[in-house]
Amino acid sequence: DAWRWSPxxxxxxxxxFDQSAVRTFYMIDDLGHYAELIPLRYPKAGTENSTVEIRVVDIGSGATKTITSVDGDSYLPRMDWMDTDALLVQRLNRHQNRLEVLRADTRTGSVEPLFVETDSAWVDVDDDLIWFDSGRRFLWSSERDGWNxxxxxxxxxxxxxxxxxxxWDVASVLGVDERGGFVYFTAAQPTPMELHLFRVPLRGGRIEQLTKEPGxxxxxxxxxxxxYVDTWSRAGTPPTTRLFSTDGRLSRTLAENSTVAERIGQLGLQPPEFFQFETTDGVTLNGWMxxxxxxxxxxxxxxxxxxYGGPGSQTVTDAWGGSRxxxxxxxxxxxxxxxxxxxxxxxxxGRDFKKVTYLNLGDYETRDQAEAARWLASQPYIDPSRIGIWGWSYGGYMTALxxxxxxxxxxxxxxxxxxxxRLYDTIYTERFMRTPQENPEGYDNSPVHKADRLTGELLLIHGTGDDNVHFQNAVQLVDALQAAGKQFDLMIYPNRTHSISGGSTTVHLFTMITDWxxxxxVDADRPAS
Structure with missing residues (x-):
């Protein structure tokens, strides 16, 4: 979806995009008689990015005009038409802490700034910019007061x-109803664990919550x-999809998942219990059990x-968690x-809670997970000697670290x-860490550089076909652990991508993790026969 039709x-x-300056990363397919190299343009943190242009082509004549361009030290993450002659373009610097909103005249090629959003850490790019009032006004979301x-x-x-x-934080903007005079949005209210639909008058005034059931x-x-269509769930309740009118009346139920709910009920499962605890440095954290x-x-x-624990993410929500x-x-x-x-x-x-990890990914996060283990160890029904941790992707990084x-x-x-x-891509990593050249100490807070400090028993799992977090990450950690004399377990899934799925892979994966x-x-608590 790299193009936009004019009105x-x-x-x-x-x-x-011109990727010629981006270095090639080679993945390997080892399942044939001869290994096959799979080239992939992939800009790792601190290396050259693509150069990018926005062009406009006239359908009738085929004439093309370059409207704006950036070198590898900037991004053009959003672009859309304001009217038949003007584009709205968002330009983000490489540090991703300065976002310019530009008006580009497609006839003359002139570009003028509308406004600039800055942050001492990073600016999140979203799709909350919506024009209304015949293009005279627009809606924008910002963390400038500490909350989105x-x-x-x-x-x-x-x-x-x-x-x-x-x-509290606005989660997403659903649209501007000019005729009714409302902005519709979702927000993490009344608690960070919930997500609800709200509306607020365009002229300002009382915010109205439209969804009522907790979850x-x-x-x-x-x-x-x-x-509006509302797909609602809770931590122990499968999703139900219903159609409501915006005056709050239920029009019809579209999907109940009654069979799933009945089967879940027959299993007699305990729904998750939500809790809070305070860390030793006075931070209140949310959890479920x-x-x-x-x-x-x-x-x-x-x-x-x-x-998981990555920037802006959540695992502690009052929502159906599916197969996991x-x-x-x-x-x-x-x-x-x-x-x-x-x-x-x-x-x-809020902004400060989210961006406290800036330039130092993995530090506060792993401290807080260790605090969670400390809190668990203080509970009378938990054995402090048998506390484990697991995660995938950023959560896998968190687990090892x-x-x-x-x-x-x-x-x-x-x-x-x-x-x-240093092995991950520019746009994600540098948003939170800047470059390895600027922030070597922050980058060193990674498992490869701390392998000699591993405690406990580790099971490392990776797919060799992972084009997101490359298998190279596992190889370099294996090398570091072996050099440090650390024993560990390893499971490799040939040609499987970041999801490690396909065929019988998922069953094999979760059976293996369960047994391990x-x-x-569990068996560690049983006396030897």
């Missing part, structure tokens, strides 16, 4: 009013803003922390209490981890 259908605006809120701007780039305020509501608005159906408070159970939730329930029935805690750096708790930054974990499963941020965790955390 009158006479022209197309499109991005043109909505603002009305004039065409001159000046703020006219702030529409939403408070210690998570994923919303799709009708084109005329008279109806899954206990076995036959939980006995007089017993001492093993515990497993499920972690059911697998966590299986682990609970095998004697492992499963817990997840949203560390500092995660989302829906937590086991190197803390001695609280007896075992950990690290799936598809980044093991050195039971051996390390």
């Amino acid at each position: 009158d259908g006479s022209r197309i605006a499109y991005w043109r 809120h909505l603002y009305v701007y004039g065409r001159d780039g000046r703020v006219q009013r702030q529409l939403t305020k408070g210690e 998570t509501h994923y919303i799709t608005m009708s084109p005329g803003f008279t109806y 899954i206990k076995p159906a036959n939980f006995d408070p007089s017993r001492r159970y093993a515990a497993l922390l499920y972690v 939730y059911l697998w966590h329930q299986l682990l609970a029935e095998r004697g492992i209490i499963v817990v997840s805690v949203d560390n500092r750096g995660t989302g829906a708790r 937590a086991m190197m930054n803390s001695d609280r974990f007896a075992a950990g499963v690290s799936v598809a981890p980044v093991t050195d941020w 965790l039971v051996e390390k955390l």
Whole structure:
């Protein structure tokens, strides 16, 4: 989707990328008689990016004009038509802490700035810019007051009013209903664990919450803003999809998932219990816990922390968790209490909570996961010697690093981890870390550089066909662990991508992880025969 039709259908605006300066990364397919190299242009942190242009082609004549361009030290993340003659372009510097919103005249090629959004850490790029009032005003979201809120701007780039305020974050803008005079949006309110639909008058005023049931509501608005589709779920409740009118009346139920709900009920599972605790440095963290159906408070159970923990993410939400939730329930029935805690750096708790990790990914996050293990160890029903941790992707990175930054974990499963941020791409990594040349100490806070500090038993898992977090990450961690004399377990999935799926792979993967965790955390408590 790298092009945009003009409103009158006479022209197309499109991005043109030149990757010639980007180095080639080679993946390897080893399943044939001869290994095959798979070339992939991939800009790793601190290396050259693509150059980018925005061009406009006239459908009738075929004439093409370059509107604006940037070298590899900037990005053009968003572009759309303002009217038949003008484009709205967002230009982001390479540090991603300065976002310019530009008006580009497609007839003359002139470009003028409308306004600039800056942040001492980074600026999140989203799709919340919406024009209204015949192009005289637009909606914009910003964290300028410490929380993500909505603002009305004039065409001159000046703020006219702030529409939403408070210690909570707007999650997404669903649209501007000019006829009704409302902006519809979702927000993490009344708690960071929930997501609800709200509307606020365009002229400012009282915010109205439209969804009532506690939990998570994923919303799709009708084109005329008279109806919305609400897919609602809770942590122990499968999704139900219903159609409502915006005056709050239920029109019809579209999908109930009644069969799934009935089967879940027959299993007699314990729904997750939400909790909070305070770290030793005074930070309150949110979490959930899954206990076995036959939980006995007089017993001492093993515990497993499920972690992702990346910037702006959340695992602690009152929402249906799908197959992974059911697998966590299986682990609970095998004697492992499963817990997840949203560390500092995660989302829906304001700018400062999210951006405290800037230039130092993995530090506050692993400290908070170690604090979660400390809190668990203080519970009378948890065995402090049998606390594990597992995660995938950023969570795999967190798992390995937590086991190197803390001695609280007896075992950990690290799936598809980044093991050195120098190996990951420019646009994600540099947003939070700048470049390795500017921030070498921050980049060194990675598992490859701390392998000699590994404590507990580690299971490392990776797919060789991972084109997101390359298998190279696993290879370099294996090399570092071996050099440090550390024993560990390793499972490789040939040609499997970042999802490690396809064929019988998923069943093999989760059967293997289950057996490994039971051996390390449950069987470890049983006397030898």
